[in-house]
Amino acid sequence: MLVNQLRSEVNKILENARTGKLIGASLDAKVYLHAENPDTVSKLKELASATNDADALHRLFITSQVEILPSLSEETTSGVSYAGKFSDPRTGEIWIGVTRADGMKCERCWVYTKDVGSFGDHPTLCSRCHGVIDLQPQASPAAAAVA
Structure with missing residues (x-):
């Protein structure tokens, strides 16, 4: 998977959310991802739940949370005001959405x-x-x- 290219696209959407005053820093954000390609979905889920905390997707994106969506229904995307797409022949199209992160901010790590x-x-x-x-x-x- 082309994680660095995906990260670049996520960063563009995070910057739009920052410019729109939804978030201040990237750690204020939750990233949603959706892919149709089963291999891509599997790899995204593997990265999102990495047991090595440094390799988890939210750490690679420098955000508080990442959620892999099973579908792009109106219900799952209704609260997402900043979105975009990443496309590559190997991964297919990946929909990216950004909202404010859930929960409260940790005083020590800011997640x-x-x-x-x-x-x-x-x-x-x-x-x-x-x-x-x-x-x-x-x-x-x-x-x-x-x-």
Whole structure:
């Protein structure tokens, strides 16, 4: 799949959404993708749910979320005000839509997720950042006194 070319098209639509004041930064956005080609759909779904977080589509697009749509019905696209298409002989046509991301913004990574606010000890963090913070070694009182 031509991820870099697809990313360029996504960036154009993100820029239109930014110019139209829908989003400020790309992390404010959710990207929707739809393809008719079954191989392309399979690859998009694989990339969207990559277990290596760095390779997930939302990380490659530098957005908060990516959703692969099964169809382009009026119901699925009614809230999408910025859209475009990417076309290549190998992938077929891919419809791209952009909306504001769902959820709240994580104070640490700035990604919007629905789980921000669900941790009592760190209510402004997403689950990914909460896990990182929980792994940080705590300074002992003796070490703090020396510093």
